[in-house]
């Protein structure tokens with residue numbers, strides 16, 4: 623068997639760095655080869671934010687790599703391996719073929735007078751106005767849909783639905799569904815500006831165009847990255863063709879993550895309030 627090539631990215635804090643050193647030693651002992659340029663597996667050590675960084679570092683090779691997340695704090699949505707489990711993880715990486723789990727991504731094309739920039743998001747795209755209230759026309763599949771006025775818009779992937787999207791009351795979507803969700807941040811509703819009010823979910827091959835005043839200075843968030851744009855003609859959001867792949871050396875069910883993160887879980891297998899179920 624050809625030795626497995628891997629890359630590693632850590633959050634940069636002391637614990638994550640120590641774990642990274644430990645990982646490299648264990649990996650070398652098991653015959654894994656470090657290859658930052660063309661890895662098969664990308665390991666992130668830190669939190670979900672670290673995995674977002676790893677994703678963006680390798681986004682040009684997104685179809686070819688499998689991500690593995692180790693968390694140093696709370697259980698993550700992208701990071702399931704715990705601090706004390708590095709030996710087990712490296713053993714599995716050296717001896718077994720992982721199951722690949724693929725999640726949809728969001729494609730964001732920002733059309734300006736100077737040309738079009740395309741981005742891929744693992745969690746979400748956010749749009750806000752730097753100078754004040756955002757005013758934007760939303761079109762779905764080239765038909766006018768609504769005129770938005772408010773703090774901003776969040777367009778999330780299914781796996782990003784547990785992030786920013788959840789804080790603005792969006793639904794949680796299982797990443798098996800190839801979709802994107804559009805949610806509002808504090809919309810103003812009156813006779814002139816009327817929005818749907820609830821978040822809505824679009825399937826693959828649909829697209830949502832967001833049209834703003836080209837004079838407006840826009841703040842664009844792509845996962846943890848924040849950019850500013852002016853002279854934007856439109857922003858086109860759709861489910862990306864490419865997916866992100868996670869290398870699973872053991873199962874990590876999505877609904878368990880949701881339960882453990884938001885409802886609570888104890889050793890007896892009971893979860894939070896569900897414990898007192900009627901008989």
Ligand code: NAP
Nearest residue numbers: 669670671672698699745746781782784785786789845846
């Ligand atoms: P951060 O400010 O450290 O992240 C905020 C929190 O979101 C962290 O606890 C992070 O987990 C968690 N998170 C990241 N992706 C998640 C996901 N898919 N599901 C559930 N929780 C998730 O910044 P960051 O670590 O660079 O993460 C950027 C993300 O933060 C954005 O993509 C956005 O989803 C989220 N965010 C949320 C709000 C909000 O809820 N009001 C505002 C801004 C950004 P870790 O601690 O494990 O990194």
Ligand code: MN
Nearest residue numbers: 669670671672
């Ligand atoms: Mn973080």
